Amino acid sequence: MLQPGNTIGILGGGQLGRMTALAAAQLGLKSVIFCPEAASPAFQVSDAHVCATYDDWEALARFAAQVQVVTYEFENVPLDTAEFLAQRVPLRPGARALAITQDRLQEKTFINGLGIETAPFAAVDDLDGLHRAVAAIGLPAVLKTRRFGYDGKGQATVLPGDDLAAAWEAIGRQSAILEGFVPFDREVSIIAARRADDAFAAYEVTQNVHRNHILHTSTVPAEVGAATARQARSFACAIAGALDYVGVFAVELFVVGHGADERVIVNEIAPRVHNSGHWTQDGSVTSQFEQHVRAVAGWPLGETGRIGQVEMTNLIGDDVADWHEILAEPGAHLHLYGKAEARAGRKMGHVNRIWPDGAACPRGSSKSC
Numbered sequence: 001m002l003q004p005g006n007t008i009g010i011l012g013g014g015q016l017g018r019m020t021a022l023a024a025a026q027l028g029l030k031s032v033i034f035c036p037e038a039a040s041p042a043f044q045v046s047d048a049h050v051c052a053t054y055d056d057w058e059a060l061a062r063f064a065a066q067v068q069v070v071t072y073e074f075e076n077v078p079l080d081t082a083e084f085l086a087q088r089v090p091l092r093p094g095a096r097a098l099a100i101t102q103d104r105l106q107e108k109t110f111i112n113g114l115g116i117e118t119a120p121f122a123a124v125d126d127l128d129g130l131h132r133a134v135a136a137i138g139l140p141a142v143l144k145t146r147r148f149g150y151d152g153k154g155q156a157t158v159l160p161g162d163d164l165a166a167a168w169e170a171i172g173r174q175s176a177i178l179e180g181f182v183p184f185d186r187e188v189s190i191i192a193a194r195r196a197d198d199a200f201a202a203y204e205v206t207q208n209v210h211r212n213h214i215l216h217t218s219t220v221p222a223e224v225g226a227a228t229a230r231q232a233r234s235f236a237c238a239i240a241g242a243l244d245y246v247g248v249f250a251v252e253l254f255v256v257g258h259g260a261d262e263r264v265i266v267n268e269i270a271p272r273v274h275n276s277g278h279w280t281q282d283g284s285v286t287s288q289f290e291q292h293v294r295a296v297a298g299w300p301l302g303e304t305g306r307i308g309q310v311e312m313t314n315l316i317g318d319d320v321a322d323w324h325e326i327l328a329e330p331g332a333h334l335h336l337y338g339k340a341e342a343r344a345g346r347k348m349g350h351v352n353r354i355w356p357d358g359a360a361c362p363r364g365s366s367k368s369c
Helices: 015-026 041-045 057-065 079-086 095-101 104-113 127-137 164-170 226-243 288-297 317-327
Strands: 007-011 030-034 048-050 069-072 121-124 141-145 155-158 176-180 186-194 200-202 206-211 214-220 247-256 263-270 309-316 332-336 347-355
Touching: 007 015, 007 079, 007 288, 015 030, 015 041, 015 288, 030 057, 048 057, 057 079, 069 079, 069 288, 079 095, 095 104, 095 226, 095 263, 104 121, 104 176, 104 263, 121 127, 127 141, 127 164, 127 176, 141 164, 155 164, 186 226, 186 288, 200 226, 226 247, 226 263, 247 288, 309 317, 317 332, 317 347
Parallel strands: 007 030, 007 069, 030 048
Antiparallel strands: 121 176, 141 155, 141 176, 186 200, 186 206, 186 247, 206 214, 214 309, 247 263, 309 347, 332 347
16 A cells, blocks of 8 residues: 555556546655656656656666556556566556457457457458458458557458458558457446455446547446446456456447347457546546546545536547637536647547536537537
8 A cells, every 4th residue: 555655657658647647646646657758748747757668677677666556558568568567566457457458359358258248259360361250250340450459540340342351451461350340329438446455446337429430529427227337337347356457447338239138248448547537537526547546556446426417528639729618618627638739630638518417418518408
């Protein structure tokens, strides 16, 4: 258990590391960021930082000597880096969570091994393997690299009649996984946290809308039945226990079926604080970032209750130019990431809009009023 005044090390200097460092400071904890990019947004709000590559073992050793625990803000931390640090300082969550979630094939196999349903899938190691996978899974399907894909990167949709060789080229002829299409009605996620002593807490299921493969809005409460919400929570609890996970994580899910037949199917696990949990900053008693700090510090987990209806909207690229108008909106809470340049597809910030249960939607909300 950490004490106030202790220091958390964070691998990764993006907006998730930034918001985690801010939450740590609110609780009287210091933070040191380790990231190769000199203009990392998290550097602006941390007590110290180390700017070095993830294979700079001397820099990593210096970093470990400055902190009492290490966590990470993105799941593509090299496994060798995680294991090197874990030999010197507690790493939360552990390296096993990284190893499984960095590889889509391992992740899907792990989830199925818990008796939890996913989309049908098959490994693809070459073009012949893609033909075999299509014969087994059918089309339409999505071909995804096993590693390093996010926000639609590293994947190609394959439709009946498509040239499979072109799809294989489109993902760079890398080891991949073919996933069958799921006829879902909605995309949702659940943000949860676990401590080392198995204490567990989850937030309400969040309903998500994507544009161009990037999360556009997250809304709570989600349009799911009570039984479906309980199922999502039970999946998150089972995954956390099986991974011996410490910290906050997200489980992304598809909602299929209707009425009594409604259920969720797991899409993927994110072993970190997550974009679809940003609504908790202003819409919950405890934000996901504070919850993560509490969990990795060994402190009591916070209350996850919702404060009214909430909608989070990502500010992508030039959307950030509307910051002045957003600040003038009643019930709108603006969060900017300190990035110097707005580019197409780049997450520049987000806005949380909150209104009481039963009240009309506020100006700017995407919900039907």
